[in-house]
Amino acid sequence: MSHADALSHIPAPRQLPFFGNTLDCIHDSDGLQARCVRDFGELYRISLLGRWRVTFASADAIDYILTDPDHIFSAAGGWEMIAPLFGGGLMLRDGADHKAHRRIMQAAFRKPAMDSYLAMMAPALENLLKDWPQGKRLRFFPAVKDLTLRMGAHVFMGLAVDDPQAEVLNRAFRAELAGALTPIRRPLPFTAFRRGLRGKAELTATFRALIAERRAAGGDDFFSRMCRAEDEAGRAWTDDEIVTHFNFLMMAAHDTTASGLTTMAWALAQHPHWQDRLAAEVDALDDGPMTPAMLGAMPLTEQVFREALRLIPPVPFIPRRATRAFDWRGTHIPAGTELTLAMGWVMRSPAHFTDPETFDPDRFAEGRAEHLSHRYAWAPFGGGMHKCIGLHFSMMQVKAFTRALLSRHRIEPARPGPTTWAMMPIPRPRGDLPLRLVPRLG
Structure with a gap:
């Protein structure tokens, strides 16, 4: 029996010849999910890029698979599509190997x-935002992608935000990202995959050349700390492991943060009363450089960011592979099955959130705390042993960005009408979210 036949007892939506459900996933993944949950419930399968994937759309199933109490599910197997360009990264390791590498990275x-x-990031953000046009149309999504890439070169590598090498690295990195997510998986001439492999080779050579210098000279940037990182037993990484982990972390930190900041800016432009509340929170902070104490004085900013991630999570699906057969509530899942955890759907479920399609950051406020209805009702950073190691860094960057932006500007839509989103592979606004920065008075 083929693997496809072994999954035939699991319901599936109608597929197109050759394409399966791939085009639906690309153009309207939310609509496809809604139809499948309506017709089949929490468990169904779709055909994506020529392969069947079983989707779980409940918090209970996500809890079981991410916490993996029976040691069945492989993250490395789930993320194998990006392995040619980001293989060996923390997210693409399992079991004891993953734990050992995570302990070193914690340093x-x-x-x-x-x-x-934070001391590096906050002033750099202030300077970068000075270059954004005021009173004119700003394509926010590409602008914030460029900003987060420059911040990555600065905070992660210790390069000045205007260092010419930063732009060279950014071009290579953008090519690598595009190559990781293209459906053509062979390095044919003129393909994104081939350009991605070239970008990876360029980045790898650059990172490797810096290791000896950063180990000897120290430094507070992320790469320097990775070169010196050790676990409690004194185990450090090899040069190859440093290059592999840093290459992956640059990807993980960049695209997800850019997507989350874009969603947050879109929401604030659409809901000016929330923008007023955040501006008042920013104004109440002390003058001078941003300090760690200020992060704790921005609870409303945290609520808004959490709500932005709930509505449009940067990673709406988490993949896994079943290494052994298992049953879920009476349905048999054979070994080798590729799984999709529909985090985005669960975080907009009325089972956990009131008026789930409404932007309402107060749902995260003390005394209401709807996200605590289930420990996986709100989980944009994943969970279990593979929960995102950089979640606190992401929140810190968002708060520093919010202070730098709203202390001087208001953001307004630059065109009428609703914003639509392309959800795959990373959520992004169609039309790049045109906004206008208006100087604040006083």
């Missing part, structure tokens, strides 16, 4: 390290 996320990143 680069301890509080002294995080405080040093």
Whole structure:
């Protein structure tokens, strides 16, 4: 029996010849999910890029698969599509190997390290935002992607935001990202996949050349700390492991943060009363450089960002592969099955959130806390052993960006009408979200 036949007992929507459900996933993944949940419930399968994937659309199933109490599910197997360009990254490791590498990486996320990143990040954001046009149409999504890439070169590599090498690295990195997500998986001439492999080779050579210098000279940037990182037993990474992990982390930190900031800016432009509340929160902070203490004084900013991630999570689906057969509530799933955890659907479910399609950051406020109805009702950073190691870094960057932006500007829509979103592979606004920055008075 073929693997496809072994899944035939699981319901599936209608497929197109050759394409399966791929075009639906690309053009309207939310609509496809809604139809499948309506017709089949929490468990169904779709055909994506020529392969069947079983989708789980409930918090209970996501809890079981991400916490993996029976040691069945492989993250490396789930993310194998990006392995040619980002293989060996923390998210693409399993079991004891993953735990060992995660323990070493924790050294680069301890509080002294995080405080040093904030000291680098906050003034750089202030300077970068000075170059954004005021009173004119700004294509926010590409602007914030460029900003987060420059911030990555600065905070992660210790390069000045205007260092010419930063732009060279950014071009290589953009090519690598595009190559990781293209459906053509062979390095044919003129393909994004081939350009991605070239970008990876360029980045790998650059990172490798810096390791000896950063180990000897120290430094507070992320790459320097990774070069010196050790676990409690004194185990450090090899040069190859440093290059592999850093290449992956640059990808993980960039695209997800750019997507989340874009959603947040879109929401604030559409809901000016929330923008007023955040501006008042920013104004209440002390003058001078941003400090770690200020992060705790921005609870409304955190609520708004959480709500933005709930509505449009940067990673709406989490993949896994079943290494052994298992049953879920009476349905048999054979070994080798590729799984999709529909986080985005669960986070907009009326089972956990009131008026789930409405932008309402107060749902995260104390006393209401709808996200605590289930420990996986709100989980944009994943969960279990593979929960995003950089989630606190992401929140810190969002708060520093919010202070830098709203202390001087208001953001307004630059054109009428609703914004539509392309959800795959990373959510992005169609039309690039045109906004206008208006100087604040006083």
